[in-house]
Amino acid sequence: MTVELISVGTELLLGNIVNTNAAYLAEKCAALGLSCYFQTVVGDNEERLTLVLESAMERSDIVILSGGLGPTEDDLTKEVAAKVCGRALRVDENSMERIAEYFAGRDMEPTENNWKQAKVPEGAIVLDNDNGTAPGIILEDERASLILLPGPPGELAPMFEEKVVPYLEKRTPGVIASQTVKICGLGESKAETMVKDLIDSQTNPTIATYAKTGEVHIRVTAQAEGPKEARKLIKPVVKELKSRFGNHIYSTEEETTLEKAVVDLLLANHLTLACAESCTGGMLAARLINVPGVSEAFKAGFVTYSNKAKRKTLGVKKGTLQKHGAVSRETAEEMTKGTAFVTKADVTVSVTGIAGPDGGTPEKPVGLVYIGCNVKGDVTVKKFQFQGNRAKIRESAVSAALSLMRSCMLEYFSQVTFGKK
Amino acid sequence: MTVELISVGTELLLGNIVNTNAAYLAEKCAALGLSCYFQTVVGDNEERLTLVLESAMERSDIVILSGGLGPTEDDLTKEVAAKVCGRALRVDENSMERIAEYFAGRDMEPTENNWKQAKVPEGAIVLDNDNGTAPGIILEDERASLILLPGPPGELAPMFEEKVVPYLEKRTPGVIASQTVKICGLGESKAETMVKDLIDSQTNPTIATYAKTGEVHIRVTAQAEGPKEARKLIKPVVKELKSRFGNHIYSTEEETTLEKAVVDLLLANHLTLACAESCTGGMLAARLINVPGVSEAFKAGFVTYSNKAKRKTLGVKKGTLQKHGAVSRETAEEMTKGTAFVTKADVTVSVTGIAGPDGGTPEKPVGLVYIGCNVKGDVTVKKFQFQGNRAKIRESAVSAALSLMRSCMLEYFSQVTFGKK
Numbered sequence: 001m002t003v004e005l006i007s008v009g010t011e012l013l014l015g016n017i018v019n020t021n022a023a024y025l026a027e028k029c030a031a032l033g034l035s036c037y038f039q040t041v042v043g044d045n046e047e048r049l050t051l052v053l054e055s056a057m058e059r060s061d062i063v064i065l066s067g068g069l070g071p072t073e074d075d076l077t078k079e080v081a082a083k084v085c086g087r088a089l090r091v092d093e094n095s096m097e098r099i100a101e102y103f104a105g106r107d108m109e110p111t112e113n114n115w116k117q118a119k120v121p122e123g124a125i126v127l128d129n130d131n132g133t134a135p136g137i138i139l140e141d142e143r144a145s146l147i148l149l150p151g152p153p154g155e156l157a158p159m160f161e162e163k164v165v166p167y168l169e170k171r172t173p174g175v176i177a178s179q180t181v182k183i184c185g186l187g188e189s190k191a192e193t194m195v196k197d198l199i200d201s202q203t204n205p206t207i208a209t210y211a212k213t214g215e216v217h218i219r220v221t222a223q224a225e226g227p228k229e230a231r232k233l234i235k236p237v238v239k240e241l242k243s244r245f246g247n248h249i250y251s252t253e254e255e256t257t258l259e260k261a262v263v264d265l266l267l268a269n270h271l272t273l274a275c276a277e278s279c280t281g282g283m284l285a286a287r288l289i290n291v292p293g294v295s296e297a298f299k300a301g302f303v304t305y306s307n308k309a310k311r312k313t314l315g316v317k318k319g320t321l322q323k324h325g326a327v328s329r330e331t332a333e334e335m336t337k338g339t340a341f342v343t344k345a346d347v348t349v350s351v352t353g354i355a356g357p358d359g360g361t362p363e364k365p366v367g368l369v370y371i372g373c374n375v376k377g378d379v380t381v382k383k384f385q386f387q388g389n390r391a392k393i394r395e396s397a398v399s400a401a402l403s404l405m406r407s408c409m410l411e412y413f414s415q416v417t418f419g420k421k
Numbered sequence: 422m423t424v425e426l427i428s429v430g431t432e433l434l435l436g437n438i439v440n441t442n443a444a445y446l447a448e449k450c451a452a453l454g455l456s457c458y459f460q461t462v463v464g465d466n467e468e469r470l471t472l473v474l475e476s477a478m479e480r481s482d483i484v485i486l487s488g489g490l491g492p493t494e495d496d497l498t499k500e501v502a503a504k505v506c507g508r509a510l511r512v513d514e515n516s517m518e519r520i521a522e523y524f525a526g527r528d529m530e531p532t533e534n535n536w537k538q539a540k541v542p543e544g545a546i547v548l549d550n551d552n553g554t555a556p557g558i559i560l561e562d563e564r565a566s567l568i569l570l571p572g573p574p575g576e577l578a579p580m581f582e583e584k585v586v587p588y589l590e591k592r593t594p595g596v597i598a599s600q601t602v603k604i605c606g607l608g609e610s611k612a613e614t615m616v617k618d619l620i621d622s623q624t625n626p627t628i629a630t631y632a633k634t635g636e637v638h639i640r641v642t643a644q645a646e647g648p649k650e651a652r653k654l655i656k657p658v659v660k661e662l663k664s665r666f667g668n669h670i671y672s673t674e675e676e677t678t679l680e681k682a683v684v685d686l687l688l689a690n691h692l693t694l695a696c697a698e699s700c701t702g703g704m705l706a707a708r709l710i711n712v713p714g715v716s717e718a719f720k721a722g723f724v725t726y727s728n729k730a731k732r733k734t735l736g737v738k739k740g741t742l743q744k745h746g747a748v749s750r751e752t753a754e755e756m757t758k759g760t761a762f763v764t765k766a767d768v769t770v771s772v773t774g775i776a777g778p779d780g781g782t783p784e785k786p787v788g789l790v791y792i793g794c795n796v797k798g799d800v801t802v803k804k805f806q807f808q809g810n811r812a813k814i815r816e817s818a819v820s821a822a823l824s825l826m827r828s829c830m831l832e833y834f835s836q837v838t839f840g841k842k
Contacts, residue, residue, distance in 0.1 A: 011631055013457045014599075015448030016640070019440055022462070027436030036434045037469055041443070041460035048458055055476075071610040072630055073620060105788070105806045111610045131809035152632070154813050210437060275724075281710025282703025285724040289702025290812060292778060300730040303696075303706040303722025305715070313721060357713055391711060 001172055003034040004060035006052055008068035008077050009151060010043040021066045021156055027210070028160060032168050033176030033223055034062065044074040053084050057143040062168070067151030069134035071113040077148055078137065082121035085141045089119040092126050095135045102133050127163040131155040138167060145171075177230035178205075178221035181241045182251045184214060184258055184403040191216040194244055198237070205233050213392070214399025215258060247410060250403075258402045259287045265409050266297040266347065271375075274345035275401075276302045276314055276335045278326065278352040279369065283398045299345045304335070314338030327352050329370055332381045336372035348374045349405050351397055355390045369397045373404050375412040380404065422593055424455040425481035427473055429489035429498050430572060431464045442487045442577055449581060453589050454596045454644060455483065465495040474505050478565040483589070488572030490555035492534040498569055499542070499558065506562045508542035516547060516556045523554050548584040552576045559588060566592075598651035599626075599642035602662045603672045605635060605679055605824040612637040615665055619658070626654050634813075635820025636679060668831060679823045680708045686830050687718040687768060692796075695720045695766035696822075697735055697756045699747065699773040700790065702726055704819045720766045725756070735759030748773050750791055753802045757793035769795045770826050772818055776811045790818045794825050796833040801825065 068077030127136030285301035335350030353369025489498030548557030706722035756771035774790025781787035
């Protein structure tokens with residue numbers, strides 16, 4: 001079965017934003033075993049959108065359109081799709097109510113054009129939008145099935161996961177099952193060379209690697225008659241990957257993020273956590289706190305961006321900052337120890353580095369980051385040299401901190417097991 | 422003059438990589454005054470690439486293809502382009518030499534298929550590749566001019582800047598210039614209704630609204646003979662928007678984010694900042710610290726996720742937490758006051774709320790967030806009810822906190838100006 005993606009939005013044609021939705025949808029569709037041969041970007045223009053949509057419907061079984069469902073004048077994806085399929089637009093009572101609730105919940109008044117979003121083509125399947133006002137729409141035509149999704153990634157992704165995937169799974173012949181082996185603490189090319197032979201030799205299941213910031217995901221996808229058969233194909237490959245990557249694998253669960261793996265490890269061992277951040281400025285705490293249930297473990301976080309804050313809040317010595325600088329092994333160590341002293345947390349982590357664009361020197365270039373981790377008194381400090389812009393360096397530092405926390409905890413546990421503690 | 426982009430690569434269709442080349446090329450072409458109405462992604466497949474290329478040549482003056490110029494069997498962009506234009510492939514001596522040099526410089530032996538990269542369609546303009554082995558190619562056909570570029574961004578971008586831009590400038594009639602008016606504290610549809618008349622009446626410049634989390638961006642785009650003429654068209658429209666949106670406009674600069682506007686306001690008035698976060702767990706500090714130069718103003722940030730941390734770190738009263746709860750106007754107020762007391766910062770902001778998915782009650786539903794802001798003793802606490810999943814609620818809270826900080830500071834300054842302080 002073939003799927004085709006149409007991204008609607010002038011901001012994409014002008015290059016104002018990068019088309020992350022297409023990459024997201026393409027990856028998800030591939031995981032579902034759908035073949036995607038074309039992706040198109042077109043503006044909010046009736047004539048051109050009609051042209052693109054009609055040729056897509058001629059050559060593909062499923063067409064996923066994203067964007068152009070907003071309340072504004074130039075949003076016309078829904079109108080064009082209805083016209084191409086010869087359907088009239090009708091008010092959907094449920095969507096009407098949801099929009100009313102959405103605004104009531106915000107103590108805001110919906111304007112006239114918000115109600116435009118409650119109109120859907122007759123005979124369409126309506127997908128409730130839990131993160132915005134524009135409902136998604138599935139429109140089944142004899143030429144192809146159209147799936148209309150809102151443009152904002154924060155609305156598109158959850159709607160696709162929760163409502164579109166189940167719909168597509170029903171339609172795909174046989175089943176496609178996939179399992180993702182998630183790896184941290186290894187570079188992409190290193191990981192790729194470690195599985196290249198598998199990738200080249202395998203056809204079913206297929207093996208594909210995806211590079212994420214500070215992580216590599218290896219997806220094993222099998223096509224089979226039933227879920228049981230598919231799992232049987234996947235199992236030995238995952239077993240092989242486990243033997244190759246060992247402790248670098250933090251999860252084989254789709255929904256488990258690196259931060260969730262770290263938090264699970266803390267909770268399972270009744271350990272509490274605190275962190276102190278300089279260059280990442282709260283990003284590490286924010287990622288940890290994105291894990292529901294973290295409150296059991298998370299004691300406190302400190303954003304000690306200035307030297308004064310490092311001294312006042314964490315008790316980093318003035319002499320240390322003067323002698324070694326704020327970005328140094330010594331400061332990272334005192335930060336994580338200070339955090340443990342102040343919070344009494346079992347596990348503390350500290351991040352200090354130069355995110356740039358300014359502040360770099362030949363000795364301490366932009367991207368230099370020290371990360372300290374303290375597990376019940378066992379302190380580890382690691383030095384990193386990250387590449388990229390300010391945002392990329394900070395993201396990399398957060399992922400590295402999570403990886404380090406995990407490996408330090410595992411190391412600690414193994415010592416306990418071997419009676420060294 | 423119209424341009425169309427075709428990105429060739431199976432890795433794009435599988436979602437392995439995000440199509441940053443398309444965004445890069447689209448933005449550059451827009452700046453050159455070229456109208457881009459279509460972008461297509463297609464795999465390394467002769468039949469489908471031919472189909473896409475031919476329809477592009479029918480409807481656009483210039484077609485830019487990226488990717489598929491590699492040495493391997495499945496790279497066939499050049500072969501397809503030559504075939505579609507009825508040109509034979511000839512060896513280009515200069516490219517031959519450059520490839521030899523490229524490998525010699527790396528003490529490497531070119532493989533047989535590397536010489537494939539030295540073949541170009543007869544009558545083509547060859548663009549030397551200073552960062553790789555695949556030369557770029559310009560192929561002028563009566564239907565359209567084809568521009569073939571290598572896929573790696575590190576090769577594509579410099580080749581475009583240095584060799585393609587001069588070629589296109591000779592061919593383009595005018596320029597497109599645009600300015601973005603950035604608005605906070607107003608919903609998209611509200612903002613839209615406030616400019617609907619302008620959007621409907623304007624053709625050059627055009628006006629388009631873009632919704633961001635907690636923000637609305639209005640882009641004014643003009644086409645003119647030169648940059649000066651374009652700016653002259655844009656200026657009155659921006660002036661009109663300023664008169665309509667007043668203080669809701671936080672910037673008209675492309676590169677200015679809401680957090681940068683807030684930090685600029687702090688720095689310009691020599692004010693220091695500190696924040697205390699519960700449900701946003703560091704996201705607010707992280708966004709503020711993403712602004713280079715913030716260190717001048719940012720004193721400290723606290724992630725007080727637990728009640729204990731709120732009491733220990735910020736001195737929130739036990740009685741307040743017991744009587745009103747952690748998510749309450751009173752707690753938000755004590756958090757921001759406590760942060761001011763601990764840090765002595767001029768401006769402090771506090772965020773406490775229920776991000777979900779659990780923890781909601783009929784009285785205090787998921788999405789309820791209180792944000793407190795203290796400007797030199799003037800304390801404001803606002804109640805918000807956000808919708809969406811955990812991540813969306815936290816993002817919305819961060820944007821709302823930034824908007825509130827901004828409006829509280831402006832309010833404070835106006836009182837100072839009017840001698841009330």
